Amino acid sequence: EAAVTQSPRNKVAVTGGKVTLSCNQTNNHNNMYWYRQDTGHGLRLIHYSYGAGSTEKGDIPDGYKASRPSQENFSLILELATPSQTSVYFCASGDLNSDYTFGSGTRLLVI
């Protein structure tokens, strides 16, 4: 069954540390997306990718980097984590003629 899998499910990081959130999709979709979800803000787009080797800035990219080494994998990197990046992060995949499939999310706490 096609799916989007995120890891880890939960993460506690220290301020100033490096955090990598991973996402794997078996949908064979070209496009992948990283969102964060916060109360009152809904889903905000951080970075997205049109395929292996490509990354694009979304609406709130500051403090985040992304990496798309293959069709299946898309990572979100916080080089210097800050408490304001405490949030729930969702990865999604999709294509021009298909709806988004979301992962189950990563709950990140930066202390």
Place this chain on the structure above:
Amino acid sequence: QQQVRQSPQSLTVWEGGTTVLTCSYEDSTFNYFPWYQQFPGEGPALLISILSVSDKKEDGRFTTFFNKREKKLSLHIIDSQPGDSATYFCAATPSNTNKVVFGTGTRLQVLP
């Protein structure tokens, strides 16, 4: 401007009642409008969707309405059930991309 406004932010209804969620937008290039349902601890999942060439789409107890002239859409849930308690996101997609613009979500609670 690519923005989708959604209301209300939260809503409580009694079991058996009708739930109505609304969204509005300004960008005329939007032509596809999905609604996503998200249960606690899970990612959003597609619930129902409508193309701009239609004004109504029904799927069981869920119906979405689209008004192109007013640039508004709505989701109606009849006979609301406690199992419908979730956050609902309306969304919009321009005709030439897959990049979805999400509303801010409505947190629905259905009380037994």
